[in-house]
Structures are given as C-alpha cells and as structure tokens.
Amino acid sequence: MTDCIIIGSGTAGISAALTLKANGKNFIIFGSASLSEKIEKAESIRNYPGLSNATGKAFVAALKTQLSDMEIAVTEEKVIGVYAMNDKFGVATQNGNYYESKAVILACGVESVKTIEGETEFAGRGVSFCATCDGALYKEKTIAVFCTSKRLEHEIEYLAGFAKKVYLIPMYKPVEIERENIEIVRKMPVKIAGETRVNKLIFKDGELKIDGLFSLRESVSPVTLVNDLKTEGGHVCVTRKMETNLKGLFAAGDCTGRPYQYAKAVGEGNVAAHAVSEYLMGEMMLNGKAQTGDLTFRFE
Amino acid sequence: MTDCIIIGSGTAGISAALTLKANGKNFIIFGSASLSEKIEKAESIRNYPGLSNATGKAFVAALKTQLSDMEIAVTEEKVIGVYAMNDKFGVATQNGNYYESKAVILACGVESVKTIEGETEFAGRGVSFCATCDGALYKEKTIAVFCTSKRLEHEIEYLAGFAKKVYLIPMYKPVEIERENIEIVRKMPVKIAGETRVNKLIFKDGELKIDGLFSLRESVSPVTLVNDLKTEGGHVCVTRKMETNLKGLFAAGDCTGRPYQYAKAVGEGNVAAHAVSEYLMGEMMLNGKAQTGDLTFRFE
Numbered sequence: 001m002t003d004c005i006i007i008g009s010g011t012a013g014i015s016a017a018l019t020l021k022a023n024g025k026n027f028i029i030f031g032s033a034s035l036s037e038k039i040e041k042a043e044s045i046r047n048y049p050g051l052s053n054a055t056g057k058a059f060v061a062a063l064k065t066q067l068s069d070m071e072i073a074v075t076e077e078k079v080i081g082v083y084a085m086n087d088k089f090g091v092a093t094q095n096g097n098y099y100e101s102k103a104v105i106l107a108c109g110v111e112s113v114k115t116i117e118g119e120t121e122f123a124g125r126g127v128s129f130c131a132t133c134d135g136a137l138y139k140e141k142t143i144a145v146f147c148t149s150k151r152l153e154h155e156i157e158y159l160a161g162f163a164k165k166v167y168l169i170p171m172y173k174p175v176e177i178e179r180e181n182i183e184i185v186r187k188m189p190v191k192i193a194g195e196t197r198v199n200k201l202i203f204k205d206g207e208l209k210i211d212g213l214f215s216l217r218e219s220v221s222p223v224t225l226v227n228d229l230k231t232e233g234g235h236v237c238v239t240r241k242m243e244t245n246l247k248g249l250f251a252a253g254d255c256t257g258r259p260y261q262y263a264k265a266v267g268e269g270n271v272a273a274h275a276v277s278e279y280l281m282g283e284m285m286l287n288g289k290a291q292t293g294d295l296t297f298r299f300e
Numbered sequence: 301m302t303d304c305i306i307i308g309s310g311t312a313g314i315s316a317a318l319t320l321k322a323n324g325k326n327f328i329i330f331g332s333a334s335l336s337e338k339i340e341k342a343e344s345i346r347n348y349p350g351l352s353n354a355t356g357k358a359f360v361a362a363l364k365t366q367l368s369d370m371e372i373a374v375t376e377e378k379v380i381g382v383y384a385m386n387d388k389f390g391v392a393t394q395n396g397n398y399y400e401s402k403a404v405i406l407a408c409g410v411e412s413v414k415t416i417e418g419e420t421e422f423a424g425r426g427v428s429f430c431a432t433c434d435g436a437l438y439k440e441k442t443i444a445v446f447c448t449s450k451r452l453e454h455e456i457e458y459l460a461g462f463a464k465k466v467y468l469i470p471m472y473k474p475v476e477i478e479r480e481n482i483e484i485v486r487k488m489p490v491k492i493a494g495e496t497r498v499n500k501l502i503f504k505d506g507e508l509k510i511d512g513l514f515s516l517r518e519s520v521s522p523v524t525l526v527n528d529l530k531t532e533g534g535h536v537c538v539t540r541k542m543e544t545n546l547k548g549l550f551a552a553g554d555c556t557g558r559p560y561q562y563a564k565a566v567g568e569g570n571v572a573a574h575a576v577s578e579y580l581m582g583e584m585m586l587n588g589k590a591q592t593g594d595l596t597f598r599f600e
Contacts, residue, residue, distance in 0.1 A: 050362045267566055
C-alpha cells in the first residue's frame, strides 16, 4: 500500500509529487507522460513567478526535467474510481488495475466542456465514462459517444468493435477515425433522457434513439470518481489545508475552483502534500507506530 | 489613489504583483530591491515546479528579470502602519510618506525571530518599531534596541545619535557598528516589563533599566501594522480567497501560516490578486461605474 495516490499530472499534481518526494513519502502519480495538454498549448505564461514570458511548451519541458531529476515517473493509467474505505482508499484504473493507498490527492483539473444534462443522473444506467470497462455491454447496440479529445480516439475505435452503430459527437477537429458503423454528429447535445435507463439523446432540432452513451473526457469529474464527495458548482469543497469532506482525501488545483491559474494550482498541490504528510503522521500516532522525531514539519 | 498596495516583495508579493499587472491594475509594491534575503539564502530549491534544483540566488535573479520584463518596480520604503478607513486604506512608511489605496495585500512574511513577551502589549508605550518615527523621543535616554538583521544597522546608528545609552541586542553576526554609547548584549530577552510605560528589560539572569525599546525587524508583524486584524498563533486568519476580517484587506504567503513554502506563497499571492480585482469590480458596481464587460474574470 502506498502512502498517497495523486490523480492528475497538471501543475497541482506535479507540485504535490515534488513535495511528497522531498518529504520521503512513497506515492503513485497517475496522469499523462506528456503531463498536461492544457499547459502545453499555452502561448505565453507571464504571471507564474520564476518563468519570464515562457511558452507552455517550455514550462512542460522544465517540469519534465524536474520530475526526472527527482526520479518521479508518471503512471499512465486513467483512474475511473476512488473508493473510500475505513482507513484507506481503493483506486481503480481503466487498465483493470486496482491500487490501495493511505491517502489520495485529487488533482484532476476541470473539464472545459460542460457536463450534458443527465450525464451524472444516468451514470451507471446507460451513461458510462469507461470504454474498456463497459464497451462489451453494448454488443450489437446503438450508442452515442461524446468525446472531448483526439487523444481518446482509440477508445472510440474499441467501442465501435462492439456496437452496431456509433453516433460520434466529437468536441475536437479533425476526426481521424473512419469506420462504417460510425456516424459523426457535429451538434452539441442538450440532454440525455430516458426512463429507468438512457434511451435517447436530445438535440435542439431533434433526437437520436440510443441504448447508451459514453462520455470520454480527458479528466473525469471528481463527483463521478468519488462517491459522497462534497462539491459546489462543480468544484470540490476544500478547507485551507485542502481537505475534502472525506478523511484522507485531499484536492488541489483547478478542480477546487477559480482562479484557474498555474500559481494557484502549484500552491494548492504543495499544501495538499504537506497536509497528507501531516495526516499520515496523525494516523501513525494513532496506531502507536510513530516517534516524535518523525514529525519533520507541521502546520499550526 | 492606487487600486492596491502590496506589502512585501517575497514570493507572495511578487506573485500578486505579476497578476495585478496582467489584470491591468495600478498598484505599489513595497519591499526591497533585492526582493528577499530569505530566498537568496536558500541553498537549493527542489520542490518549486519549473525550477530544477535551482539556488535561491538563481530564483531571485529570475524573479528580478520577470519584474523588469513586466515593468514592475519595487518601492523601497518600509511600511509602518496600515489604516483601514471606510472604503480605502491609508499606508504610512518609515520615510514619512503616506499613500492611499482601495485595497491592500499583506505579504509581509513571518519573522523567524519570535516576539518578546510584552512587545505587542507595550507598543506605543515605550516599544517602537520605527527608529525614524520615534527616535527623537528618546533624546538623552537609555534604550534597548532589539535588531534582527544587519541591514537595519543604519537605524541603530540613527537611534544612537539621540539616546544617551543604547543596549544593542543583535540577532545577527557580526555587528559592525561601533559607538561609545552602544553596548552589545548577546543574550535573548525574556520579557519587556513596566507599569504604564516600559521601564525594564528582563533576562534569565538579570535585567536592564530602560526608557524604551526599539524592535527592528525585517518584517513588521501584521498585528503591529494593522489594528483589529484577526490572527491566530501569530498568523493572519484568511478565507480561501485570502480575505482577512477587514474588508478590502487581503493576506498571502508565510504571514497566513504554514507550510512556509515558495509554492504556497506564490499560489496565495495569485489568489489574493484575483480577489482584489473581484473586490474592486464589486466596489465599482456599487458605485455604478462599471460595465459588465469590465468583469474580465470571476471566482465561482
């Protein structure tokens, strides 16, 4: 079991990882080896202290060097569920792997593309966020696939291997996937509807009959990831120590709210990592395993 | 009247300044042209995202370049008082200047040297934090000078020009000032005592009769700077938006509490600057001066 699992390799997740490493904790950071598409696309970063008018590419390159210097490797698995247990967390990934950890830091960012009405309501009842998990359930069926990033096209391919018909609603250009059973729909859905289960996708000017909808997004929304997580306006509620309402679960970066800024994310990642160290120490004290000398830092 | 005054040129203050500049606000940042002695002394910075194993000197150099690129100049005056008025703040500096601002960000750091017992209690009744302000009051008197940094030696010189006798208690080495009426005391005071006014300084093994005590510190404690500011354990109490208990007054960085880390300070400076912009917009709306288009960003 690791001390901590960090979900997300944007600035918040990286900041948390650097600090956990400096504090001698063992952890896994899930994300992308290319770290963050969002950062990479930034034309010019002016207000991040220490970088004078850097490009997003230069910032990502600097972060990669730093991770490699600190011997931190990003684990490229997409997290699809976080399960809070008594004194630990279970974390499931799309690859079918399962990890356990004493603490978790959510640093999954925010999706710039809004949730479709009904997406959360019908989760598990026809709406899925994981192609490899649920694809086989839709053999010979008709599905819609809402996809926010070209990087997820391989998942569409996978789904089209099962489904009879795929209505693909891409939020990116160009679409490079071509298959007979895939029809591209260039309209924004208004609502996912159904009775006990999803049965149609509604647009301003019409609707499609579907058996299910896959929502493929770069970052899964925290509410979808973790049951009973307290949020407000789509953002995770946190204290000044980046604690969520669930003991041992912390959050940092854009997922905790505006301003969506590198500096804020970096700060929160750092604070979350310190709070995790403090939390782990508290747990050790409770179990009588710690010596006072282990307490190398503290908040108030 | 400026939009904002930032007090402190450490990482929090600089982060706030960069963001206010990017947001098109006019502001003054008070601090030191060398920015921060603390950062400069850092041997190696490992967990600040973007800087791979940089020295404190390299970090300071990068910050200076960035400030100059963004055309931000640090005003080298020491702030000695912040006065909250109805809808603005008055800020007094040691040079005898007085500034007005709509909002203020406290980014004054924390003094590593603890407050002496009685220091806050006797403020204005024999304890002073400003040599040039109160020095002349101690003509031909006996004073103690508690000084935390060599950079403040010119103030001791100034005081010794008035006082008959100066007991200098330096928290640094070596002391380079030499005058007949200055006696160096290499002991940590335990308590400042007196009745209506200060009359003695107590040590573990004795005491000194004094008429007043000057506490010369690199950073004045926020409680000393601002009346009625809510603090806890010496740290300014803030919300997630870095608001203090006083409307229009924000705080960021070490002065708001642990962890004392660059990343945290940078994040809080950024958030404080955004909160100031939001605050100014709110005030404009109240006064009917704003157009909706001015609202270039928002928190939730």
